Amino acid sequence: MAASQLLLLSLLCTLFVHQCHAACAEVDSDTEAVAGKGFKLGCVSCKLRSEVESTCVIEWFFRPKGEVDFVHIYTYSSGVASIENEEFIDRVDWNGSRMSNDIQDGSIYVLNITFNDTGTYRCYFNRVLIYPNHEYINIVSKLVHLNVVAKATRGTASIVSEVMMYVTIIGLQVWLLIEMIYCYRKISAAGEEALREAA
Ligand SMILES: *[C@@H]1O[C@H](CO)[C@@H](O)[C@H](O)[C@H]1NC(C)=O
Numbered sequence: 001m002a003a004s005q006l007l008l009l010s011l012l013c014t015l016f017v018h019q020c021h022a023a024c025a026e027v028d029s030d031t032e033a034v035a036g037k038g039f040k041l042g043c044v045s046c047k048l049r050s051e052v053e054s055t056c057v058i059e060w061f062f063r064p065k066g067e068v069d070f071v072h073i074y075t076y077s078s079g080v081a082s083i084e085n086e087e088f089i090d091r092v093d094w095n096g097s098r099m100s101n102d103i104q105d106g107s108i109y110v111l112n113i114t115f116n117d118t119g120t121y122r123c124y125f126n127r128v129l130i131y132p133n134h135e136y137i138n139i140v141s142k143l144v145h146l147n148v149v150a151k152a153t154r155g156t157a158s159i160v161s162e163v164m165m166y167v168t169i170i171g172l173q174v175w176l177l178i179e180m181i182y183c184y185r186k187i188s189a190a191g192e193e194a195l196r197e198a199a
C-alpha cells in the first residue's frame with residue numbers, strides 16, 4: 001500500500017517537474033550592467049506551436065547611446081556562433097537554448113562590460129516553422145535598453161523589503177518578550193495566591 005502510494009507520488013512529481021521544464025516564460029532582460037563585469041543580455045521568445053517542427057536563427061544588433069544606426073554584432077545558427085563586430089570579439093558567449101535548432105532562449109553573455117556598451121540592443125528570432133506542405137517564416141524582435149554603471153545600485157523595492165523583514169523580526173521578538181513577562185507575572189501571582197490560601 002505504502003509503496004504504491006510512494007510510487008504514485010513520485011510519478012506525479014516527475015510529471016509536474018517535466019511540465020515546469022517544458023514551460024517557456026518570456027522574462028524581460030535585466031537592464032543594468034556593472035562596468036568590468038559580465039552581463040547576460042536576455043531574450044526569450046516562446047514558440048506558440050510546440051508541435052510544429054522549426055528552425056531558428058538568432059541575430060543581435062547594437063545601437064550605442066547617442067548613435068542613430070544599429071550594427072550587427074552576433075549571429076547564432078545551428079549551434080554555430082559568430083561575432084560580427086570587432087568591438088565584441090572574444091567578449092560574447094552564447095547563453096541561450098542548447099542542443100536544439102528550435103531556440104526559444106536567445107540570450108547572450110557579454111564579458112568585460114565597458115561604458116561603451118551603453119545603448120540599445122535588439123535581438124531577432126528568425127523562425128521557420130516547417131509544415132508538411134509549406135514553411136512559415138515568423139520574425140520576432142525585442143529591445144533591451146542597457147545602462148552601464150560603475151557599481152551595482154540596489155532597487156528601492158529590495159531595500160524596502162529588507163527593512164520590512166527586520167521590522168517584522170524585531171516586532172515579533174518584542175511581542176514574544178511582552179508575552180513572556182505577562183505570563184510570568186500571571187503565574188507568579190497565581191503561585192502567591194495559592195501559598196496564601198494554604199497558610
Ligand atoms: C552564460 O555564459 C557565461 C560565460 O560563458 C557563463 O559563465 C554563465 O554560466 C552562462 N550562464 C548561463 C545561464 O548559461
Ligand SMILES: *[C@@H]1O[C@H](CO)[C@@H](O)[C@H](O)[C@H]1NC(C)=O
Nearest residue numbers: 036089090091092111112113
Ligand atoms: C576581461 O577581463 C579579464 C580580467 O580583467 C582579463 O583577464 C581578460 O583578458 C579580459 N578579456 C577581454 C576579452 O578583454
Ligand SMILES: *[C@@H]1O[C@H](CO)[C@@H](O)[C@H](O)[C@H]1NC(C)=O
Nearest residue numbers: 064087112113114115116117
Ligand atoms: C570607448 O569608445 C571610445 C571612442 O570610440 C574609445 O576611444 C575608447 O577606447 C573606448 N573604450 C573602451 C574601454 O573600449
